[in-house]
Amino acid sequence: MIGAIILSAVDAALPATLAQRFPEEEVLGLWLVAPADAWTGDAALLFQPPTAPPSAREVVRNVQPQLKGRELHAIYLRDGNLQREVAAGLAAGLEGSCLAGCGAVHQDAAGRLQVAMRPFAGRAEAEIEILRLPFVATLRDQEGSEIAPARPAAPARNVDWLPAEPPAWTTLEQRASQADGIDMARYIVSGGLGLGSRESFGKLSPLAERLEASVGATLAAVEAGWATVELQIGQTGNTVRPEIYLAIGISGAPQHVSGVYAKHMLAVNKDPGAPIFHVADVGVVGDATAFVEALTAALHQALASPAP
Numbered sequence: 001m002i003g004a005i006i007l008s009a010v011d012a013a014l015p016a017t018l019a020q021r022f023p024e025e026e027v028l029g030l031w032l033v034a035p036a037d038a039w040t041g042d043a044a045l046l047f048q049p050p051t052a053p054p055s056a057r058e059v060v061r062n063v064q065p066q067l068k069g070r071e072l073h074a075i076y077l078r079d080g081n082l083q084r085e086v087a088a089g090l091a092a093g094l095e096g097s098c099l100a101g102c103g104a105v106h107q108d109a110a111g112r113l114q115v116a117m118r119p120f121a122g123r124a125e126a127e128i129e130i131l132r133l134p135f136v137a138t139l140r141d142q143e144g145s146e147i148a149p150a151r152p153a154a155p156a157r158n159v160d161w162l163p164a165e166p167p168a169w170t171t172l173e174q175r176a177s178q179a180d181g182i183d184m185a186r187y188i189v190s191g192g193l194g195l196g197s198r199e200s201f202g203k204l205s206p207l208a209e210r211l212e213a214s215v216g217a218t219l220a221a222v223e224a225g226w227a228t229v230e231l232q233i234g235q236t237g238n239t240v241r242p243e244i245y246l247a248i249g250i251s252g253a254p255q256h257v258s259g260v261y262a263k264h265m266l267a268v269n270k271d272p273g274a275p276i277f278h279v280a281d282v283g284v285v286g287d288a289t290a291f292v293e294a295l296t297a298a299l300h301q302a303l304a305s306p307a308p
Contacts, residue, residue, distance in 0.1 A: 056085030057089075058161075059082075060089035060090055061162060064089070068094065072134040073135070074113065074133070074134055074135040075087075075134055075136045075137075076137055077136075077137070077139070078139060079101055082183075084138050087136045087138050088136075091136040094136070096135060096136055097131070097132040097133070097134075097136070098135075098137065099115060099128065100138045101117070101138060102116070102138065102140065103115070108129075112130070112131075114129055115127065115130060115135075123254055140261075181214070182214045182233075182238050182240060183240055183241075185214035185240065186242055186244075187212065187213035187242055187243060187246075188208075188213055188214050188215070188216045188233075188240055188245050188246065189215055189216070190204075190245065190248065191204050191221055191226070191227075191250070191288075192218040192221050192247070192248070193220045193221060194249025194271075195221075195248060195249040195288050195289055196288070198224070200249075200289040200292070201217070201227065203289065203292050204248065207292055210296065210300065216232075216233040218233070218234065218250055219232055219236060219237065219255060233259050234255050235254075235256075235258045236255070239259045239261070240261070240262070241262070243263045244262065244265075244266070245260055246268075247265060247266070247267040247268070247269075247276055248268050248288045249268065249289075250269065251271070251276060252269075252274055252276025252277070252279060253275070265280045265282075266283075267282070269284075269288065270285065
């Protein structure tokens, strides 16, 4: 059921701390919080887009009509570029409120929703009270968060998928982007100013090709003109969740690491005191460019050698 979108009420009341992990096969990780009678007698709704992931325009067009008329407290999606677009579209159509990149969500003693946020790349903490419902939000994964509620036991009712309405503009030329799908990439090789030059940054592409990975960049590398803004990862760029993240010549500024949720991170930096080593699983102290050249050569030799 890869790419499926499942709508169902997860609970009659918002739990003290909302679960923030979603089934991997659900492209949006979309959950609803509603009063007990808002979903009574209605099975979960199952959408299966013909393409995965679908466009935000398609998702809003299909999901929104199923939500109108229901008394909803909140709609939550896992955080990501697609999800942020969908959240904004749903909030506008349902005349609710919207926040992206939220932390924990809870109710105060009066039943009002309170949302924890970490603005300024995690250097500050804030708690925001939600006054307008339904509240639509994308949630960042948090360490120690609870596991999301199980799917309802009732079989899901299939809903026909309507294609997106044609846009009001015409594409004259479409160019492939190196950043296509970076927020859903399984492996990422990302570079920062520690690579020293645009030429050295360019050596990430052959390495990424051999690893079947995507190339990413820090804000500083983008501002230096070494990479396009589409490759930027961090608070003001893409939020990524790869299995393996190679941070090459990256210092580890909060602005960057706040956008990285990797299962495993390998960092290379010549400065043994670089903050990136505090969040990396494996650290290499050494010249970033030399590391990239050596690893690329080793992979080239290994892939060229015949299997025994």
